[in-house]
Every structure is written in C-alpha cells, then in structure tokens.
Amino acid sequence: MKKIIFHNIAIFSAIIISFFACQSSLNPQDLSLMTLAPVMIKRNGAEIFQYWEFKNQSYLWDTNFIPPLALKSFRDSLENELGQDTFNLISTMLAYQSASYPSVKTDNGDSINAQLIHSNTVGKIRPINFLEAQLLNYQLSRYPLLSHPTEFHGMILMHDTLNLIKVYFAASDQPWPPKPAVILEAMQKDLQQGWIFRSHLHNHYEPKAHHFLGILAPSMTDAQYYQFLAEDYKVEQALITNGYHTLEIRKDEFQKLVLPDDH
Numbered sequence: 305m306k307k308i309i310f311h312n313i314a315i316f317s318a319i320i321i322s323f324f325a326c327q328s329s330l331n332p333q334d335l336s337l338m339t340l341a342p343v344m345i346k347r348n349g350a351e352i353f354q355y356w357e358f359k360n361q362s363y364l365w366d367t368n369f370i371p372p373l374a375l376k377s378f379r380d381s382l383e384n385e386l387g388q389d390t391f392n393l394i395s396t397m398l399a400y401q402s403a404s405y406p407s408v409k410t411d412n413g414d415s416i417n418a419q420l421i422h423s424n425t426v427g428k429i430r431p432i433n434f435l436e437a438q439l440l441n442y443q444l445s446r447y448p449l450l451s452h453p454t455e456f457h458g459m460i461l462m463h464d465t466l467n468l469i470k471v472y473f474a475a476s477d478q479p480w481p482p483k484p485a486v487i488l489e490a491m492q493k494d495l496q497q498g499w500i501f502r503s504h505l506h507n508h509y510e511p512k513a514h515h516f517l518g519i520l521a522p523s524m525t526d527a528q529y530y531q532f533l534a535e536d537y538k539v540e541q542a543l544i545t546n547g548y549h550t551l552e553i554r555k556d557e558f559q560k561l562v563l564p565d566d567h
Contacts, residue, residue, distance in 0.1 A: 439456070
C-alpha cells in the first residue's frame with residue numbers, strides 16, 4: 305500500500321514539476337516595471353520623466369504572455385462594460401487590415417490616415433507584446449484608463465553590443481502626454497554612444513461614447529511628430545497600442561501619412 309502511495313506521489317510531483325517547467329518556458333516574464341526601480345530624470349507634480357535599463361531578452365517581444373495586473377483589470381472592466389459581443393465586434397474592427405477595406409472620400413486627414421492603416425497600405429497591426437504591455441500597465445497603475453484616461457511617451461532604445469534595452473517614459477495625469485524635451489535631451493547623449501532609437505510607443509483610447517477602445521491609426525499630429533523623430537533622432541518605427549493590439553509603422557512609411565500642413 306505504501307509503495308502505491310509513494311508511487312502516486314512521485315507521479316503527481318512529476319506532473320506538477322513538468323507543468324511549472326512548461327509555464328516557465330512559455331512565460332518567462334522575468335521583468336516587471338512595477339518592481340524595477342526607474343531612474344528619475346525629472347518630476348514636476350504628476351509629470352514624470354524617467355527611464356529603465358535592462359537586458360534585451362526574447363520574451364520582451366513575445367505576444368503570448370500573462371497580462372500584468374493593471375492591464376488585466378482594464379481589460380476585464382472594459383469587456384464587462386461593453387459586453388462580450390460588442391467588445392469582440394469593436395476589437396475586431398479596430399484590428400482589421402485588408403486591401404478590400406472600403407475607401408471613403410474625405411478631406412479629414414485623420415480619417416485618411418485611418419484608411420491607409422486599415423486598407424493595409426501603411427503599417428501592420430498585431431497583438432500587443434510583453435514590453436508594450438509593461439509600459440501601458442505602469443501608466444494604468446497610476447491612472448486607470450476607464451475612469452482617468454491618459455497617454456504616455458515610451459522611447460525604446462537598443463544597444464546591440466551591450467545587449468541592453470533602455471526605455472524612456474514620460475507621462476502625467478492629463479489626457480495627453482507631456483512634451484518630452486527632457487527625455488529627448490537625455491536620449492541625444494545615448495545616440496552618440498551606440499544606442500539605436502528603435503521605437504516610439506504611445507497609447508490611444510476613446511471616450512465612453514466611442515466604446516473606450518483606442519483606434520489603431522495615427523492622427524495628423526502623431527504623423528508630424530513621427531517625421532520629427534525620424535529626421536532628428538533616427539527613430540526606426542512608431543507604435544500605437546490600445547491595450548489589446550499594437551500598430552507598427554516603419555520609418556519609410558511615415559511619408560505616406562497625412563500631416564496637418566497637408567490640410
């Protein structure tokens with residue numbers, strides 16, 4: 305009898321160890337920006353300008369991960385607020401890209417940019433990745449998106465020789481992010497020391513009347529800012545996330561977007 309019990313315990317233990325080993329393999333998630341202390345460059349009331357630096361690891365770019373707490377809370381609240389059917393419809397529409405997307409004649413530059421994205425002419429929409437989720441989660445832990453919507457700047461730099469990532473972050477308690485002059489000045493020094501400005505990330509949201517979930521297309525103001533970052537700081541791509549999906553726009557696609565001066 306004892307042999308049977310010990311044998312079953314051994315099998316159960318092996319299953320548990322195997323389960324957690326698989327979980328660890330699939331979701332390494334060693335990094336949490338909630339526990340990794342940032343380097344503060346400047347604080348002005350609710351405005352913060354800071355950065356984190358950490359090792360570049362493959363899971364940072366993985367789209368298969370367990371959502372961090374504040375992001376999960378946002379998702380649960382949003383889906384509960386909208387109802388699953390409405391949420392599924394809105395989320396699918398916002399992530400849609402196809403050459404068959406209907407073209408609507410308009411003089412509105414923001415609408416034209418949206419058509420460029422959804423017609424698969426500019427950019428690529430994909431699920432949000434681990435690092436993007438960490439950055440959004442950090443701001444959501446400060447101000448919940450449904451009750452106190454805000455946007456942030458995330459400047460993602462890479463140093464291939466050192467195998468490091470540096471992420472500059474600027475945010476406040478306002479619906480728009482603060483002007484990032486403080487972090488752009490700090491970045492300028494990094495770019496002279498072998499760092500590459502890989503991505504600019506910010507989030508989009510909508511008011512309740514438009515179902516909260518942010519559109520995955522750049523405004524004309526966004527497009528103008530991307531041109532500036534490309535010309536002065538050599539950014540390689542721009543990213544917009546709504547907490548579920550992220551739009552990637554390569555630097556060579558910026559010129560296809562409509563700018564305020566075009567209207």
